[in-house]
Amino acid sequence: MRGLSKTLVYLYLGFGLFFVVFLMYCGLKSLTVTVPKNAQINEVVTFTMHCGAEPRIQSGTYTTQLLAGMMVPKSWNARQSMVLTFTSPKGNGTMRIIPDTETEPVSGLNWHQAAKKMFGIGPNLVDDMEWIVFRSVQAYTFSNNEDIDFTVKATCNVGAENMLVSLGFYVGSSIENLRQEDTDYKKFTFSDVFEVMGADGDLIDFVNPQLGTVQPVKSLDNDIITLTFDAGVTNTVLDAESNIYIKVNAYDTEGELISSLNQPNEKTKLTDVGGLRYMIDLWPRGFFDVAKNKQIARLEYYFTDQTGTKVVGYGNTDEPFKFTFRCD
Amino acid sequence: MKSPKFIKLLLASVVCFCVFQSCEDEATAILVEEPIKDIAGTWKVIQIHRNGEDLSKRMKFENFQMVFKADGTYTLSDDLPFLVDGPGKYALNDPQYPFSLILSPTDQEEHLPVKFQFPIVEGQRQLSLNLSLGCTSNTYQYVFQRVIAE
Numbered sequence: 061m062r063g064l065s066k067t068l069v070y071l072y073l074g075f076g077l078f079f080v081v082f083l084m085y086c087g088l089k090s091l092t093v094t095v096p097k098n099a100q101i102n103e104v105v106t107f108t109m110h111c112g113a114e115p116r117i118q119s120g121t122y123t124t125q126l127l128a129g130m131m132v133p134k135s136w137n138a139r140q141s142m143v144l145t146f147t148s149p150k151g152n153g154t155m156r157i158i159p160d161t162e163t164e165p166v167s168g169l170n171w172h173q174a175a176k177k178m179f180g181i182g183p184n185l186v187d188d189m190e191w192i193v194f195r196s197v198q199a200y201t202f203s204n205n206e207d208i209d210f211t212v213k214a215t216c217n218v219g220a221e222n223m224l225v226s227l228g229f230y231v232g233s234s235i236e237n238l239r240q241e242d243t244d245y246k247k248f249t250f251s252d253v254f255e256v257m258g259a260d261g262d263l264i265d266f267v268n269p270q271l272g273t274v275q276p277v278k279s280l281d282n283d284i285i286t287l288t289f290d291a292g293v294t295n296t297v298l299d300a301e302s303n304i305y306i307k308v309n310a311y312d313t314e315g316e317l318i319s320s321l322n323q324p325n326e327k328t329k330l331t332d333v334g335g336l337r338y339m340i341d342l343w344p345r346g347f348f349d350v351a352k353n354k355q356i357a358r359l360e361y362y363f364t365d366q367t368g369t370k371v372v373g374y375g376n377t378d379e380p381f382k383f384t385f386r387c388d
Numbered sequence: 389m390k391s392p393k394f395i396k397l398l399l400a401s402v403v404c405f406c407v408f409q410s411c412e413d414e415a416t417a418i419l420v421e422e423p424i425k426d427i428a429g430t431w432k433v434i435q436i437h438r439n440g441e442d443l444s445k446r447m448k449f450e451n452f453q454m455v456f457k458a459d460g461t462y463t464l465s466d467d468l469p470f471l472v473d474g475p476g477k478y479a480l481n482d483p484q485y486p487f488s489l490i491l492s493p494t495d496q497e498e499h500l501p502v503k504f505q506f507p508i509v510e511g512q513r514q515l516s517l518n519l520s521l522g523c524t525s526n527t528y529q530y531v532f533q534r535v536i537a538e
Contacts, residue, residue: 278523278526283469283522387525
């Protein structure tokens with residue numbers, strides 16, 4: 061008798077688990093995106109997400125709000141200009157950005173930070189990106205097998221800088237949150253390379269490996285910046301060297317040379333961080349011992365060996381790498 | 389006629405009620421006042437995060453110390469990136485529940501608020517300041533540990 065009741069309990073629990081896992085499934089179809097290959101600076105561009113819902117509900121209904129978001133370079137200031145709308149057989153609407161004050165329950169972060177933590181920056185190599193997540197105003201109720209396809213359109217000003225970037229896209233269900241193990245209710249993807257062109261300035265290349273990079277991309281001379289030499293990108297005269305140094309000049313806003321550090325020594329030595337990558341973290345104002353009334357506007361630099369004779373410049377040429385301090 | 393057992397149970401219940409009631413009165417009578425946060429002392433940096441990235445293992449900043457004196461003044465002991473680069477006065481926005489530390493450098497007229505947390509980690513107070521040094525899009529978290537009390 062006791063054995064029978066134990067079996068019944070297990071059966072009951074098994075049924076409950078089956079119900080939760082299988083019968084309440086209301087997943088999303090895979091996400092595809094339509095992204096133009098390029099755009100002019102300051103153009104308002106439309107990006108389209110194609111997705112769908114596949115409700116498999118044996119009893120009751122499934123009610124949720126639609127979530128959708130994009131990852132774009134911070135320089136686009138997309139929070140100011142991005143508009144998301146959706147069309148579906150269950151209704152059309154404009155979505156609202158989720159307030160920063162609202163916490164995504166699983167991560168404890170706001171939804172935008174949680175999306176960045178969950179989805180990252182995809183194939184981009186430089187992290188100057190932000191995820192922005194929107195939610196439909198209305199909730200929608202699904203019954204069993206009520207499969208639908210829907211489209212989310214995001215329009216956004218693409219900023220004033222030349223760049224190559226891979227954009228991120230996300231579609232989800234508001235009641236499911238961003239759970240690591242969930243693959244049904246959160247769909248995300250990254251676009252092929254999208255180019256913004258037409259500006260006078262340099263090209264910001266987020267996607268192609270570069271010999272030399274500076275992070276954060278937007279910095280002033282009182283920030284702490286990291287200069288990276290990625291020796292794995294191409295063959296250079298420094299291939300056989302294990303000790304890499306920096307030769308750097310700092311200029312003020314008038315173009316006058318403030319300071320020049322050209323000697324390979326402990327101060328100018330990069331740290332080997334593995335994977336043929338070398339880094340140096342520096343606080344420019346302290347590194348160049350800049351007077352209080354002076355400001356560093358830009359840097360020009362090379363990577364070199366212990367003797368200072370082998371030198372690698374921008375694109376593996378004799379031209380220096382250049383970095384301009386700015387926030388916009 | 390009720391049994392003596394029932395009467396004993398009733399009496400025990402009344403006694404218990406009175407005891408618990410008195411405890412509650414006692415407990416509510418104790419007023420717990422949030423202590424004033426005292427940051428006076430010498431604090432050294434043990435961690436710096438830039439945009440969430442830990443720079444602590446890559447940068448040398450063990451000599452960077454801040455001294456907060458009981459008279460409301462502060463000094464910086466090393467030349468490292470910070471919101472201010474000279475001595476001045478400090479104050480907490482609220483002595484009991486502070487969420488910002490206000491720095492007033494001697495050579496500036498401005499009062500510079502810095503986001504402030506005062507957690508206890510592994511039994512020791514830490515002072516955590518969130519600030520931007522250059523571009524506002526770059527955020528830094530400085531975590532200090534007290535090395536000398538004032």
